[in-house]
Amino acid sequence: xxxxxxxxxxxxxxxxxxxxxxxxxxxxxxxxxxxxxxxxxxxxxxxxxxxxxxxxxxxxxxxxxxxxxxxxxxxxxxxxxxxxxxxxxxxxxxxxxxxxxxxxxxxxxxxxxxxxxxxxxxxxxxxxxxxxxxxxxxxxxxxxxxxxxxxxxxxxxxxxxxxxxxxxxxxxxxxxxxxxxxxxxxxxxxxxxxxxxxxxxxxxxxxxxxxxxxxxxxxxxxxxxxxxxxxxxxxxxxxxxxxxxxxxxxxxxxxxxxxxxxxxxxxxxxxxxxxxxxxxxxxxxxxxxxxxxxxxxxxxxxxxxxxxxxxxxxxxxxxxxxxxxxxxxxxxxxxxxxxxxxxxxxxxxxxxxxxxxxxxxxxxxxxxxxxxxxxxxxxxxxxxxxxxxxxxxxxxxxxxxxxxxxxxxxxxxxxxxxxxxxxxxxxxxxxxxxxxxxxxxxxxxxxxxxxxxxxxxxxxxxxxxxxxxxxxxxxxxxxxxxxxxxxxxxxxxxxxxxxxxxxxxxxxxxxxxxxxxxxxxxxxxxxxxxxxxxxxxxxxxxxxxxxxxxxxxxxxxxxxxxxxxxxxxxxxxxxxxxxxxxxxxxxxxxxxxxxxxxxxxxxxxxxxxxxxxxxxxxxxxxxxxxxxxxxxxxxxxxxxxxxxxxxxxxxxxxxxxxxxxxxxxxxxxxxxxxxxxxxxxxxx
Numbered sequence: 131x132x133x134x135x136x137x138x139x140x141x142x143x144x145x146x147x148x149x150x151x152x153x154x155x156x157x158x159x160x161x162x163x164x165x166x167x168x169x170x171x172x173x174x175x176x177x178x179x180x181x182x183x184x185x186x187x188x189x190x191x192x193x194x195x196x197x198x199x200x201x202x203x204x205x206x207x208x209x210x211x212x213x214x215x216x217x218x219x220x221x222x223x224x225x226x227x228x229x230x231x232x233x234x235x236x237x238x239x240x241x242x243x244x245x246x247x248x249x250x251x252x253x254x255x256x257x258x259x260x261x262x263x264x265x266x267x268x269x270x271x272x273x274x275x276x277x278x279x280x281x282x283x284x285x286x287x288x289x290x291x292x293x294x295x296x297x298x299x300x301x302x303x304x305x306x307x308x309x310x311x312x313x314x315x316x317x318x319x320x321x322x323x324x325x326x327x328x329x330x331x332x333x334x335x336x337x338x339x340x341x342x343x344x345x346x347x348x349x350x351x352x353x354x355x356x357x358x359x360x361x362x363x364x365x366x367x368x369x370x371x372x373x374x375x376x377x378x379x380x381x382x383x384x385x386x387x388x389x390x391x392x393x394x395x396x397x398x399x400x401x402x403x404x405x406x407x408x409x410x411x412x413x414x415x416x417x418x419x420x421x422x423x424x425x426x427x428x429x430x431x432x433x434x435x436x437x438x439x440x441x442x443x444x445x446x447x448x449x450x451x452x453x454x455x456x457x458x459x460x461x462x463x464x465x466x467x468x469x470x471x472x473x474x475x476x477x478x479x480x481x482x483x484x485x486x487x488x489x490x491x492x493x494x495x496x497x498x499x500x501x502x503x504x505x506x507x508x509x510x511x512x513x514x515x516x517x518x519x520x521x522x523x524x525x526x527x528x529x530x531x532x533x534x535x536x537x538x539x540x541x542x543x544x545x546x547x548x549x550x551x552x553x554x555x556x557x558x559x560x561x562x563x564x565x566x567x568x569x570x571x572x573x574x575x576x577x578x579x580x581x582x583x584x585x586x587x588x589x590x591x592x593x594x595x596x597x598x599x600x601x602x603x604x605x606x607x608x609x610x611x612x613x614x615x616x617x618x619x620x621x622x623x624x625x626x627x628x629x630x631x632x633x634x635x636x637x638x639x640x641x642x643x644x645x646x647x648x649x650x651x652x653x654x655x656x657x658x659x660x661x662x663x664x665x666x667x668x669x670x671x672x673x674x675x676x677x678x679x680x681x682x683x684x685x686x687x688x689x690x691x692x693x694x695x696x697x698x699x700x701x702x703x704x705x706x707x708x709x710x711x712x713x714x715x716x717x718x719x720x721x722x723x724x725x726x727x728x729x730x731x732x733x734x735x736x737x738x739x740x741x742x743x744x745x746x747x748x749x750x751x752x753x754x755x756x757x758x759x760x761x762x763x764x765x766x767x768x769x770x771x772x773x774x775x776x777x778x779x780x781x782x783x784x785x786x787x788x789x790x791x792x793x794x795x796x797x798x799x800x801x802x803x804x805x806x807x808x809x810x811x812x813x814x
Contacts, residue, residue: 133197140220150179151257172242190225193220259393286310299388319371395491418662418666421555430464475545480541484537484638531695534683548669573699576703580702643679
């Protein structure tokens with residue numbers, strides 16, 4: 131039943147979470163005297179997200195039947211013929227994103243009931259995560275750059291509030307400010323990219339801009355020999371580098387672990403960090419016209435995929451291991467974008483959303499069971515105490531490393547094949563990075579898994595560690611200052627509001643890849659939505675080699691990525707279960723490399739020295755030259771000196787003697803007569 135979707139129904143999808151957020155935020159907090167309790171606050175916000183999810187699923191079913199929507203909901207104003215509008219573009223890409231965002235958000239809302247049970251900011255937290263859901267939905271449903279930018283900035287603002295949710299913690303305040311500032315750097319490029327497209331196309335609407343893409347492709351950036359479209363696409367991608375945490379604008383994401391675990395899952399799974407991937411996919415008609423921009427995307431993604439994975443190997447905070455895993459997987463998605471395999475990138479975005487949300491929520495369950503100790507070196511043997519958390523975390527880890535038949539296998543292997551088939555500049559390095567990343571991902575994922583769920587029980591003991599990984603990175607929940615189990619205490623399984631979302635997320639983490647690969651990558655799912663140029667043949671190569679989901683999985687057992695992943699798992703098992711002296715040997719032999727990784731490639735130090743000190747020097751220079759010399763010295767004091775000098779000269783003529791004034795008057799009359807009266811002619 132091809133046709134048009136109901137715009138009123140579509141409007142309810144983002145507004146339902148917004149209404150829930152407003153009720154909990156206004157009436158459930160001190161703002162209006164805490165008029166409603168905790169139960170009412172979580173009920174109204176969960177109901178709002180549930181309505182949004184059900185309507186998203188219904189919309190998705192209609193879109194599969196051929197229905198679409200691309201229209202204006204509200205015209206804000208018209209300026210010089212340019213319309214500033216609120217509008218929706220709902221096609222297969224949007225509908226899929228709506229379902230993923232609302233489903234993961236619903237799981238996080240339910241999980242939060244158990245996780246934030248004892249926190250004083252319970253109602254405020256529910257208000258924030260519902261507001262976050264509204265912002266993300268407005269972003270993915272937009273049909274114009276104005277609404278895209280609104281959603282883009284809104285998720286940044288709410289993430290600032292959520293990362294710094296425990297605003298009395300200095301580390302949380304530092305982390306949310308860092309996230310906010312780094313994202314402003316990326317957003318500066320994003321605004322420039324939008325500005326270029328709007329200036330030369332004359333429209334904010336996606337469709338109208340895409341219709342002029344061939345004209346834009348012929349234009350040069352004024353004053354340079356750069357193609358206008360190349361500059362615009364690179365600027366747009368710089369925005370994606372900030373939001374989707376690509377090197378070197380990745381530094382905010384690991385520190386965002388200072389927020390509560392549920393928001394770590396929401397930010398790092400299906401929402402904020404994937405906004406950049408979604409945006410570049412939506413802009414595929416423009417990116418396809420610039421090989422330079424695509425190569426830039428490809429190389430940045432490859433650097434992020436490999437080098438951020440290395441950092442996960444040495445982390446001992448359970449949430450930070452998963453955070454660096456997110457960085458690496460975002461790199462894989464970005465590499466796929468650079469290879470013009472946009473549908474593969476979006477497919478990995480979807481599969482990653484489920485298993486990464488599962489891993490984060492599983493980590494939160496472990497933290498609850500360990501009485502908020504996050505150091506994996508203090509765990510071990512949790513499998514028998516937390517069986518549901520154990521099995522779901524295992525399934526999530528198997529999906530993450532790309533085990534055949536699991537969701538992550540289908541999307542990750544498709545990325546590797548697409549990169550292998552592309553011939554853009556940087557493809558060789560990208561191909562190496564994504565292959566090496568398979569081993570690295572398997573190693574750090576199962577290092578964490580083995581240390582947490584198997585081996586010696588190391589909890590309930592006094593622990594002394596010779597590095598600083600176990601510093602103050604704790605989800606303290608506003609609890610007492612003690613972290614970890616007391617001597618004799620045993621871990622416990624989490625309540626059903628925590629384990630139910632784990633089970634519901636584990637199901638798609640296993641089966642969604644098998645079900646969706648054929649329609650999403652090799653079928654007509656994204657026809658007319660994602661554009662791939664004729665000279666970019668990665669997708670054609672994938673289509674030729676695909677013979678069904680079952681055949682792909684069976685063939686996967688014979689491929690290099692599978693053996694690299696298996697080698698990573700075996701290496702982690704040997705190093706941490708069989709012979710723990712091996713990691714110590716590596717640490718002693720390669721201390722310099724460990725120090726480099728421990729300091730995160732000194733990126734934070736570089737930013738502190740170069741940007742912070744640079745800003746301080748620039749500010750000091752502007753203060754001395756601009757403020758003191760130009761403004762105070764020249765404009766303010768200078769103008770006063772000019773007035774004083776002029777007044778001193780004028781003052782010499784103001785003597786106070788009448789005969790001086792009379793003499794000046796006579797001179798004035800004489801001058802008047804000479805200038806205006808004609809002289810007599812003496813010509814004969």
